[in-house]
Amino acid sequence: MLVIMYKNATEEQVEKVLLTVRDLGYTPIPNPGAQRMVINITGDVDLLDTNKIEGLGGVMKVIRVTKPYRLADIEVKGDPTVIEVGDVEIGGGTRVVIAGPCSVESQDQIVEAAKAVKECGADILRGGAYKPRTSPYSFQGLGSEGLKHLEEARNRTGLPIITEAVDTESFSLVESTADIVQIGARNMQNYALLKRAGRSPKPIMLKRGMWATLTELLAAAEYIMAEGNHNVILCERGIRTQSNHVRFTLDLASIPVLRTLTHLPLIVDPSHAAGKRDIVIPLARAGLAVGADGLIIEVHPKPEDALVDGAQSLTVEMFRNFMNSLDDFHGSRK
Amino acid sequence: MLVIMYKNATEEQVEKVLLTVRDLGYTPIPNPGAQRMVINITGDVDLLDTNKIEGLGGVMKVIRVTKPYRLADIEVKGDPTVIEVGDVEIGGGTRVVIAGPCSVESQDQIVEAAKAVKECGADILRGGAYKPRTSPYSFQGLGSEGLKHLEEARNRTGLPIITEAVDTESFSLVESTADIVQIGARNMQNYALLKRAGRSPKPIMLKRGMWATLTELLAAAEYIMAEGNHNVILCERGIRTQSNHVRFTLDLASIPVLRTLTHLPLIVDPSHAAGKRDIVIPLARAGLAVGADGLIIEVHPKPEDALVDGAQSLTVEMFRNFMNSLDDFHGSRK
Amino acid sequence: MLVIMYKNATEEQVEKVLLTVRDLGYTPIPNPGAQRMVINITGDVDLLDTNKIEGLGGVMKVIRVTKPYRLADIEVKGDPTVIEVGDVEIGGGTRVVIAGPCSVESQDQIVEAAKAVKECGADILRGGAYKPRTSPYSFQGLGSEGLKHLEEARNRTGLPIITEAVDTESFSLVESTADIVQIGARNMQNYALLKRAGRSPKPIMLKRGMWATLTELLAAAEYIMAEGNHNVILCERGIRTQSNHVRFTLDLASIPVLRTLTHLPLIVDPSHAAGKRDIVIPLARAGLAVGADGLIIEVHPKPEDALVDGAQSLTVEMFRNFMNSLDDFHGSRK
C-alpha cells in the first residue's frame, strides 16, 4: 500500500502517518522524492482499511495495490477452474451454450423449448422459475411449480438446468432442482444470498451487477468461495451507462481483463444487454470472439407470447442458424 | 402507451400490431402521420409488458407513458407524506439531521457519539450494527451486540435510532430496536428484503442504488408500500459515473425531480458520495439547497480510529460548526 | 412528435399547447386517453424545437420521433455506402484492416511500420502527424514533416494513408497528403472542422465522441454530408463509463444498432479502448464479430520506444499472428 503525501505536507504530518501505520501493526517505509514524500506500507495489508490513513493531515491519496479477494485471485491459483455439470465442462477455454426462455411459463412451453434448444446443439437449459422484476405488479415467475416443469424438461431431454435463486428463503428449493444456481445482477452484493450459495453443493453462476467494477465482482465471488463453494462461474451481462440505444452496455473487455485476474470460468449474456433480438446474435458472436468460456442466450419457442423479455428472445430458427454458424466460427465449438 | 412504427412499415405489420394489442385486451388507436404510423394504446396499461409489442415486425419503439408504481405516485396522492418518529417529523419540507458513526464499534463509542451529535442539534442517531462490505474479509459489524449498544445510546440521549437491516434473517432483530430501518443501496432491488420491510410497523429509509433510475427507485419503494407499509423515506446517496474525483456522483437534481413524481420524504446522504470529509459539508449544504427534507451524515468522535469509513466521517467539531451555520442558512432549521 | 400531458393537466393547458403548435405552423392531433391526453404533431417536424413545447404548463414530456439528420439516415438511403480508396473498398460488408503507429516519429519508423503492416496484410496505413494531447506539454506530433514521411511510406508500399486533421488551420495540408482524413473523438462536435471536412474531396473517418449518443454521432456526420461530402466512415472507439479496468468501454452494440440507422461504413478501433496491448486483439476480433466493415489498429515496430500510446500498440509479430488468424475466422477476410 502506498501513501502519497501533498507537496507541502509537514514533517509532523509525515510523522503522524508513520506512527499510525506502526500502531496498526505494519511497517512504513518512507521514500522522499524530489517533489513529495511517498510512504510504502509492507506486510499483509489485505485487511488494512485505507480509511485509517486517508483521513490524516497531509495525505493526498492512498493507493491499495492488494486486492479484497484471495481465493478468486489468479495470483493465488494459476490454473483455470473447470466446472463439470453432467457431461458438460465449463471453463478453461470451453464454448458452452446455455439457452432457453427467460421464464418458465408452463410445462409445455419449457419442454418444447428444451427440445428445441437441445436439437440446435445447446449444452444446458436456462429458465427462470423465480423472476426479480422492477415492478411488484409484474409477473414474478411460477415459483416451485416452475421448478417442477424444469425437472420435467430435464427428464425429457437430459439437458442440465440453470435457474435463478432470488432469495435465501427459496434457495434450498432451487438448489434441489438446479444443476447450476444463478445469482442475478441485482443480487450481486446480496451478501446473505452469496453466503448461502457458498454453502451449496451446486455450482453458482454469478452475474456482474450493472454498476460493479471487476474488483467488486471478484469480491462478491469471494463471498461464495470463502464459505467453501469454489465452483463459481462469472457472467458479464452489461453495465448501465449513458448509451441509450441498448438496455445495457455489454462491457466485453471485461472478459480478457478478468482472464488476467482470475481463474474462474467466464460466461457472456448478450440477451439482456441487447434488449432486442436483432442485436443479440452479433453480441453473442463477440462474446466468443473475446474469449468467453460460453454464452447464455434467451430462446423462446414463441417470443411473441413470452410473459417476460419477449423482445430480446431469439426464435428457435434464429438460434439454430446461430448454432450452425458457430462451426465455421474459428474452428468448431468443442 | 405509444407504438412508433418504422417509416417503411407495411400495412400487414401495422395490422399485426393492432391485432396483437386487441388480443391482449386493449384498444389501439392508429394515428397515421405524414412520415410514419403511431399507435396509441389506451386503457389501464400499467400491467402490459412492452416486450409483447417491441418484438413485432415494423416496430421502431414502444414508449410507456405509464409508470411501474402507483402508491408512491404523486399523481395518486398529492399531499406530502410526513413520517413521525418520536417527536421528529420527516417530510413536507422538514430539515431533519440524522448523524452518527458509520458503524457501532463499542458501547462507549456510540454513547459518546450520540451525546455529541445530540448536543450539536442532531434529531436522529445513525449507526450500523450490520455492515454490508465489499470484501468478506472486512469488518462486518457487531451485529446483535451493536443493536444493544444503540439501545443504550437511545436510553441515554432520547435520540431515535436509524440502523440498517442487511437481510431478512436479521430483520426482526433490527426492527425491534430501530425507530427507522435502513435498506442500503446495494439492497435496493433485494425484493425479499423489501417485502419484509413492507410488513414492518417501522418506517423504512430506502437508499437509491448507485445504478438506479428514479423510476426504479420508486418501483422499489412500491414493493414496500404494496405490502402495507406506506412510511417510506427515499435517500439520494450518489450514483456511479465516470467521475473519479469522488466515490460516487451525488445526483442532487434527483431531489427536485422526485418532488414532481412522489409524495415521499427525501433525504440526502453526502458522506458516502464524498468519501473524504472536506467534501461532505459543501454537499450537505447543497442537499438542503435543493430542497431535501433532511440529511444523514457520518460523524465519529475519533474518525482516525473508525473501523469503517473514517476518512469520510466528520469530527464532532466540524459537525458542530456545520449545525451552527445552518441557522444562518436560509432561515433557521425548524 | 408526441406531447404527453400530465394526468391533471387542465383543458386550458391542453388548448394552449394546441394553439402553440398551430402558431408554429404544424397540425396537432389530440388523442384523449383513459388516463391522460397525448397530442400528436404531424408534418415535417425535423426543424421544430421541442423546447417550445416542453416549457408549457401541463406538459409532462415531449417525444421526438423524427431525427436531427437526413442524409445519413437509412430510411432515406437504403443501400450501404461503399467508399473506394485506391483499390480498397470500405463499407457494405468489407473487412478492411487499417494499421500503423499512433504517431509518425521519423521517416525510418513510419516506412518500417508501413512495410511491416503491408507484409502482414493490412489494407491502409495509419499514422498521426498532428496529435491531440491532453497536456500542452506532451509531444504534439511532427506536423507537416510527419506528412512528408507518410507520403514516403505510401510511395514505398503503395498503401493508402489515413491521418488526423486536428483543426481547420492545418486541414488543407493534411487533406493534400491523406487518402482518408480522420476527425478524432474530441473533435466530434467541432463544427467548423466538420464543415471544412464537408468541403473536402477526400473521405472522412469520424470517430464517436467518448460521450456521444448514436444520434449525436449521426448528426455530426450530417454536418459533413450537408456540405456535400457524402463519403463518411463512422468509427466506434469506446465511451467513458464507470468501468475502470480499461481506458474506455468499447460499445460494440453500437455497430449492429448503427446498421439499422445508417448506410455509412462502420469501423471499430480496439486500441484506444483497450489501452493495453493484450486486450487489443480480443476486442479486434469482437469488432469483426459484431459486423464492422473494418478495424483500425495501432501497430508499432518497437512499441517500447513509441512516443505516444506505446502500451496499447501491437508488436509486428502480434499483428501478424492476428492477421493470419483471420483466415480461419468466419471465412477468409475478402
Add this chain to the structure above:
Amino acid sequence: MLVIMYKNATEEQVEKVLLTVRDLGYTPIPNPGAQRMVINITGDVDLLDTNKIEGLGGVMKVIRVTKPYRLADIEVKGDPTVIEVGDVEIGGGTRVVIAGPCSVESQDQIVEAAKAVKECGADILRGGAYKPRTSPYSFQGLGSEGLKHLEEARNRTGLPIITEAVDTESFSLVESTADIVQIGARNMQNYALLKRAGRSPKPIMLKRGMWATLTELLAAAEYIMAEGNHNVILCERGIRTQSNHVRFTLDLASIPVLRTLTHLPLIVDPSHAAGKRDIVIPLARAGLAVGADGLIIEVHPKPEDALVDGAQSLTVEMFRNFMNSLDDFHGSRK
C-alpha cells in the same frame, strides 16, 4: 511515479524496468515489498510518458502522482485568482451572477433581457451569437449581427458581456465585443481554439466537457494559460451519465474538489444540466451552497418564444424571486 510489478515478476523483468527508467534519464528506486516489487521514479517526471513503462513485461500498473498541468495547479500558486471585468470581480469567494438568454435573437430581445436581469441584480449579461448545435439544420445563431446587438445591450445597461466563441475563424470578432469569451463544453479539447484563447487579452470561461475528468479540465485550462492568458474561469455544467431524468448530471462535488486542486475561479451553470426551468433554481442554490464563485443562468423575457433552450430558461419573474431570495441565503451576496 510508481511502477507496481506483478507478484510473479522475474528479476530480469525488474532489471529491464530499472534500465528503461535510467535510459529515459530518471532515477528508479526499487522497494521490494512482502508481496511484490514497487519501483519509485523520482525527478521531474511531468514529461515522462507512462506508456514507455506500462508496456514492459511484469508491470502490473504505473501510477502517476504528478499532474499534466502546472500553471493551473494550486500547489504552484496558492492564492486564488481573482479576475476583474469592469467593476465585477470573479474568484476568491465572490458570488457573481451571470444571466441572460441562451441566444441573441434580436436587438429588442437582448436589450429587454439585459435591462430585466440588471434590474434583478445580475452582474454580467450572457447571450450567444454563435451557437453550437447538434443538428446542422437547427438555428445556429445570428453571428456578427448578434454581437452588435450585445454591444447595444451593454451600452444601454452597462453590464459586461460574456458570449461564446465556437471556432478560431470567428474568435477575433467575438473577442472584440466580449468582456469574457466562453469556450463551450463540446470544445473543451478543441486545442486550436484553446491556444487562440490563450493569446487573447480577454478572460476566458472554459466549460467542462460532459465526459471530462477534473484532470482533463485543468489540462485544457493549461493550454490557454501556457499561451500567456492566465485569466481562466472554470465552469461546471454537468456530465453525461446513466441518469435519464435530467439532461446532464450536475457534478457539484467538482467545486470543492477543484478548490483543492486549482486557484482558478469556479462557476456553476445549472440551466443546461436541468433542461427544465423548475429544476434550475434548486440547482442554482446548490451551486452557491457548494462554494462556487458564481452562477451562469439562462433567463429569457419570453421563454415560450425562445429559439433555443426555451424550456430551461427562467422567466424574469422567477429570476427576480431567486435573486431576492439570495439575500437571505447565507448572508447577502456581496
